[in-house]
Amino acid sequence: MTGPILRIAVPSPLHQIFDYLPPPGCDPATLPPGVRVRVPFGRRRVVGFLLEVGADTTFDSAALRPAEAVLDAEPALPAEALALLNWAQRYYHHPPGEVFATALPVLLRQGEPATAPRIPPLWQITPTGHAALADPAALRRAPAQRLLLEHLAQCPEGVEIEALRPVVHASTPTLRALQNKGWVALIAPLLQSEPVAAPVSPMQRLALNVAQTAAIAAVAAELDRFGVFLLEGVTGSGKTEVYLRLIETVLAQGRQALVLTPEIGLTPQLLARFRERLPGPLAVLHSGLSDRERLNAWLLARNGAARVIVGTRSAIFAPLQTPGLLIVDEEHDASFKQQDGFRYHARDLAVVRARQLGIPIVLGSATPALESINNAQTGRYRLLQLPERVGGGSPPLIEILDVRRQPLTEGLSLPLLARMRVHLARDEQVLLFLNRRGFAPVLFCHECGWLSQCRHCDARMTLHLRRQRLICHHCGDDRAIDPACPVCGSVDLRPLGQGTERLETALRREFPTVGIARMDRDSTRRRGSLETLLTEIHNGDCRLLIGTQMLAKGHHFPDVTLVGIVDADQGLYGVDFRSSERMAQLILQVAGRAGRADKPGTVLIQTHHPDHPLLRTLTSQGYPAFAEAALAERREALLPPFAHQALLRAEAVDSKRATAFLHAARALAEPIADGLELLGPAPAPMERRAGRYRAQLLLQAARRQDLHRFLDRWIGQLWAQRPDRAVRWALDVDPMELY
Ligand code: ADP
Ligand code: ZN
Ligand code: ZN
Numbered sequence: 001m002t003g004p005i006l007r008i009a010v011p012s013p014l015h016q017i018f019d020y021l022p023p024p025g026c027d028p029a030t031l032p033p034g035v036r037v038r039v040p041f042g043r044r045r046v047v048g049f050l051l052e053v054g055a056d057t058t059f060d061s062a063a064l065r066p067a068e069a070v071l072d073a074e075p076a077l078p079a080e081a082l083a084l085l086n087w088a089q090r091y092y093h094h095p096p097g098e099v100f101a102t103a104l105p106v107l108l109r110q111g112e113p114a115t116a117p118r119i120p121p122l123w124q125i126t127p128t129g130h131a132a133l134a135d136p137a138a139l140r141r142a143p144a145q146r147l148l149l150e151h152l153a154q155c156p157e158g159v160e161i162e163a164l165r166p167v168v169h170a171s172t173p174t175l176r177a178l179q180n181k182g183w184v185a186l187i188a189p190l191l192q193s194e195p196v197a198a199p200v201s202p203m204q205r206l207a208l209n210v211a212q213t214a215a216i217a218a219v220a221a222e223l224d225r226f227g228v229f230l231l232e233g234v235t236g237s238g239k240t241e242v243y244l245r246l247i248e249t250v251l252a253q254g255r256q257a258l259v260l261t262p263e264i265g266l267t268p269q270l271l272a273r274f275r276e277r278l279p280g281p282l283a284v285l286h287s288g289l290s291d292r293e294r295l296n297a298w299l300l301a302r303n304g305a306a307r308v309i310v311g312t313r314s315a316i317f318a319p320l321q322t323p324g325l326l327i328v329d330e331e332h333d334a335s336f337k338q339q340d341g342f343r344y345h346a347r348d349l350a351v352v353r354a355r356q357l358g359i360p361i362v363l364g365s366a367t368p369a370l371e372s373i374n375n376a377q378t379g380r381y382r383l384l385q386l387p388e389r390v391g392g393g394s395p396p397l398i399e400i401l402d403v404r405r406q407p408l409t410e411g412l413s414l415p416l417l418a419r420m421r422v423h424l425a426r427d428e429q430v431l432l433f434l435n436r437r438g439f440a441p442v443l444f445c446h447e448c449g450w451l452s453q454c455r456h457c458d459a460r461m462t463l464h465l466r467r468q469r470l471i472c473h474h475c476g477d478d479r480a481i482d483p484a485c486p487v488c489g490s491v492d493l494r495p496l497g498q499g500t501e502r503l504e505t506a507l508r509r510e511f512p513t514v515g516i517a518r519m520d521r522d523s524t525r526r527r528g529s530l531e532t533l534l535t536e537i538h539n540g541d542c543r544l545l546i547g548t549q550m551l552a553k554g555h556h557f558p559d560v561t562l563v564g565i566v567d568a569d570q571g572l573y574g575v576d577f578r579s580s581e582r583m584a585q586l587i588l589q590v591a592g593r594a595g596r597a598d599k600p601g602t603v604l605i606q607t608h609h610p611d612h613p614l615l616r617t618l619t620s621q622g623y624p625a626f627a628e629a630a631l632a633e634r635r636e637a638l639l640p641p642f643a644h645q646a647l648l649r650a651e652a653v654d655s656k657r658a659t660a661f662l663h664a665a666r667a668l669a670e671p672i673a674d675g676l677e678l679l680g681p682a683p684a685p686m687e688r689r690a691g692r693y694r695a696q697l698l699l700q701a702a703r704r705q706d707l708h709r710f711l712d713r714w715i716g717q718l719w720a721q722r723p724d725r726a727v728r729w730a731l732d733v734d735p736m737e738l739y
Pocket of ligand 2 (some may be wrong): 397445447448450451485486487488489490
């Protein structure tokens, strides 16, 4: 008999929940799950989360330590958010402490009080207020009102009442008087200082088209129950408008909406559009926030002050007070999957969360993931289609450019260059897509064939000429560019292959009078540089756009009439079975940036494999036909979504130890692997990375429940075995990359 025990998720890589005695003087019966508890852990003191109060412990009860303090009166995590985390922990078999650490703002994990900031509303001048200011007669006899109005006219983003007191002593009655005339209004404040691209303008009501009306009606009819809606529509077909209308409906019911978008889809344009249209405070959660901003946005979501929460991957864990709708935009996007640590998929968790909450979820994309298309075909998701671009306009024409045996100027074929000239001569914009940043992916010696290998990885170092460095894109190591070949001493070192930097240099030579904008992670590193580039593109200063996948999402470039895909071959025969799906999605995403009704776009794809069947299907029949063919291949090969996978990854400085661990894991698996196929252990496709050798064991099952029944037993056994501490290992359930 040990009495009540606190079961606590403690930040640790161990695959277990820890038991503690209640802190002295605390009545555990009053403790709700989800409160934070400070506990001793080893020689440290850490903040953990109470998962439940139990009656007994499986540990040695004499050795149990008491918790030090309970940090919250109310649960930091509401029951709903706790339920999602518990589900995710069980499904992904990840150590509970790390699951909580990934999901929560860092300040909460450090013990910061979980009290939401106060958000005072802002006063803003209205259009009629501006008109009144322009009329000298209007406020002649109300100097205080005039003073305030003039002040507000200088502050288009609105002012807090506190800041108005120094302007006019009796600011409250003065504001009321102005408000009664309709010259000023209270607006919801921005919850965080995001750049706003467009001035806030009165809401415009567009007349919806037939497909939009049908899609909205389908979801709106089911707002009180769980349902997954796959909203498929090409770029510009009005998906965002559908989201906005549905969110308006949910807000009118007094409920909140959570919108997930890929990191690079979270553009100033998108946020400005949301702010312009939606009443009520909007919280934004993404990786660019400070810890304080993140905590504040999170707390405002939790206490319901934020009505709409827009965020990237980890925003799926944002607690909600009155959830009404979940939306995942660009649902196929790979950035929804976390690729290290706790490897969850935010889209998949969003579906689980909607089910737990009994609310609808909308997954939107021009190019849905094959998994989602399959779910729609089997009836698990409802398919809603927006088949046309708003305002008509034909979809871009896609052509394959066979570059075999063609002379290439820095990767560009003559026909592509000729077409670029035609479009530029017409004062239109041209976009070139190349998914490789830097100058060249490798530096090599023309004498002896030496390659700029990374010392820590089985990979080459990318040449960055502007920064004068060789940089490994896998481990981040960098060094000065070798002046001579380290093997033979020759100075004839040459860059091999193209990156965006090199493309830019070549194009400046080829088109000296045309403004060029390069958009990749290097050129947008500084804060505000992305906005500057976008402005230069939109006002026409730059007519030649070069970019990586950063260009492919979120932006609309209506004056772009020609899109060149510089190198489609990387994706066609990639090591991963998902490469062709990714490439198809990327091609269409890039294509979708271009054109408008009166200026349709053309897309030229350079390839050495013009007869690749999937590429042919994509260009001649479009994405649905491509998806059909790709799904048929997957079905044939018994690959996801027709099989379910988990990947056990291991890495160690010593390659033998990583493999030995996986052999032992396989030996444990074999007797219990009913309905499973075990593949490996095998070296990872890039075996050495950041100085560690990586190997993997793939587990595959035709039925999901077989896989999970197995994992439930196997992972426990693996931990119980006390594996080699020199080996780092992790399980990836539903891996999106097999290396
Ligand atoms: P998507 O999200 O599918 O790319 P958007 O919702 O952004 O499409 O719509 C593309 C453009 O068309 C936007 O400028 C939007 O304001 C406009 N739009 C959307 N729906 C309508 C409509 N029913 N009538 C007129 N314009 C519309
Ligand atoms: Zn050499
Ligand atoms: Zn490296």
